[in-house]
Amino acid sequence: MIQGSHLRQEERDTLKKLKQMPIDSLNLEAISIATNLYRSAQRLRVKMETEVLSSYKLSWTAFSILYDLWVWGRLETRRLAELSGISTATASNVIKTLEKKNFCSKSVDPRDRRLVFVTITAEGKAAIEELYPEFYKGETKLIAGMTNEEQKTLAALLRKAADNLHTT
Template structure:
């Protein structure tokens, strides 16, 4: 019925899901796909919560505001449409978060002189300083989160996730 290893390390939530869904008579229920998507979601949520609680809260940043500031740190200035795509949020969310980041003097917005419909967000020197101070702590958290995986396993997961990202246009 499914290809989970009976002696594998299924999480209790996966066992409960399998037990519940096994009673649903669908033509093609793919437990492996359910497991992959569910575990990606749980890792993403757990990572986000851990980093917000242990690293970002000290700087008064949410996960999304950090993501936006990180993109600005890397690229300097980005059109709001592209910033929204990169952060995986709407332009309205970008607008709200950049207002907050502007109040903290971490970035500023500027309307394009040639096309008033286009707005760019640019990191400030203060924003760069915050990122240069914050990022080593953030990176330490990244390393801790995957510390139970070998380097080869980390590379393998990254490669597989990149393929999922590319195939789905995320």
């Protein structure tokens, strides 16, 4: 059961309202976790897009794709979509935007023309290498005040939550 002392007033009020809903066996802990996870992710996204990514006019999704290309060098479009948690259609549109900025280039597999590979360009690499140190500062601010053990626990629990939603 959720203990009220560590909750923000807004969360206590929300949970109080939810308890009045005509739904059998509400799992208030699940609601609280999902709500806080969503709000944390949204705050991080807005902060990074406003304070860091705006200098290159990049969305969170565009940065995510550029980051994956920086790490892996060359990836197939479907894999990029999977890593970013977006549809292949959305990935294709974001890749077009990154291509216009000359941050990546596409090539078709000569053996299977349905496979499109995306590669980071020198300009894309320069952009991500300029952006990432500031982005990293935002990532570390997210976990400020947590012990190393708390960080490891949170990371493990978030992996477990993500695995619960993984569809094959």
